[in-house]
Amino acid sequence: MSGGDEEKVHRTVERVARESYGRLVAYLSVHTQDLAGAEDALSEALLKALAVWPRDGVPQNPEAWLLTTARHSLIDFFRHQRVVVDSEPNLLLLTQNSAENALETNFPDERLKLLFVCAHPAIDPTMHTPLMLQSVLGLDAVRIAGAFLVSPKTMGQRLVRAKTKIRDGGIRFAVPEKRELPQRLDAVLEAIYAAFGIGWDDVAGADQRGRDLAEEAIWLGRVLLEQMPSEPEIQGLVALMLHCEARRTARRDRDGRYIPLSEQDPKLWSLSLLEEAERHLAEAVKFGRPGCFQLEASIQSVHAERVHGGRVEWKAIAQFYAQLIRTSPTIGRRTGYAAAVAEANGAEQGLVVLDSIDRDAVSAYQPYWAVRAHLLQRLGRTAETSDAYDRAIGLAEDPAVREFLLQKRG
């Protein structure tokens, strides 16, 4: 076997893992109620593939091969342990199915159930997103840890703890019933959005953190949408993420300098992503069931008008923010509202909104200070301006944003 072939096998394993990881883990864990066990079985199967495929050739249906192999190791494990009596019926199901389904490509997609398990109310909310990233997308703990600013060891331990709770806590692998669906779905949406990153509003030099998982979040959003196409808030979330993603390349100039939204060249925005976002938002609105993600997407949609040469309707943006604040007055929304009010009615009015926010709550919130500095500068209040810029610069994490604000501060 030549080195080239071996590389080909490696690539095939990687591709199958990337495309099918979540589906395989979901299918296996739904039948055993054991997420960690399913993941272990699948990684074992992937390792086996790397050993066997170069010798015997890549099977015609790699996904089915992995499923069968993982299933066997799960069955072996259960027989060995003989402890989990409860899982006997599931085990039986797993065994029975294996014969007739092994060669079928279309085993049911159970990722929806898995998403609901990851964002279950019995699980620590801060672990919802990491669990999804690991079990649905197969991201390793090191990468997840980096994005969430914790040490890899700590993240690994927390993931193990959460999975133990899923197994031993009697958490059902099921789509919630209608009665509890709205709340449960919210948790799933929040978790996906948390992966996407916060502070995307892009107000004059506000920090954007956690961007490194944006693509993964969009992937998760698409998975969810595929499974529940008639939930307007899912459409809204996907529209929101796609709108922001469409501007990715316009956020930096050739030298890596930060460019705020208002100064971005709309010609650099991805038209295909923008159009896709608009399609989802239009679909969502048809249901006549508004929600926060639809509102957030609507704000981005107003910004996107510039792509057709239109002006930004700041009054509309301010209205959307006001609606969001009525649902839940987070600092982020109030800051966004202030920025929109300033554009619509003048910097002074915007400042009034900012002044109404409790100072203690914003002592470490960068976007507040970025907007404040921007408005004070426009009003010519020099001394306060540089003070606010200092706070915004000091709280910035992104060196390009820091640089941008230093320049504006002068």
Place this chain on the structure above:
Amino acid sequence: MQFALLIYESPEAFASRKSDGNDPYTGAWRAYHKALVEAGVFVAGDPLEVPETGTTIKMKDGKRGVQDGPYADTKEQLGGFTILELPSLEAALEWAARCPAASYGAVEVRPLAPQTRLRITG
């Protein structure tokens, strides 16, 4: 709980010490310091002189060994420290990520050891 942010800097960052103070790195540090103080988490801290000014002593087999320069000869060197009062490691890592040195060098977060301090100071 108190945490030390140990600031590791590159030779380029150390070189900025010679500037007139209007360079972006120093400007970012001024802003960062202000943000720490205004947020009420700053306890203490100081920059250190450049690594070349260090002298390292190590007793070996009862003999004095003196070495010019810092203890470890690495590209990035300890350039200062900041002590912060914060509720958790999570919060300390948030602040470390905002430290200008994190973008150009590295910042190590370590909890202070008050128990060990007591054993020494009594």
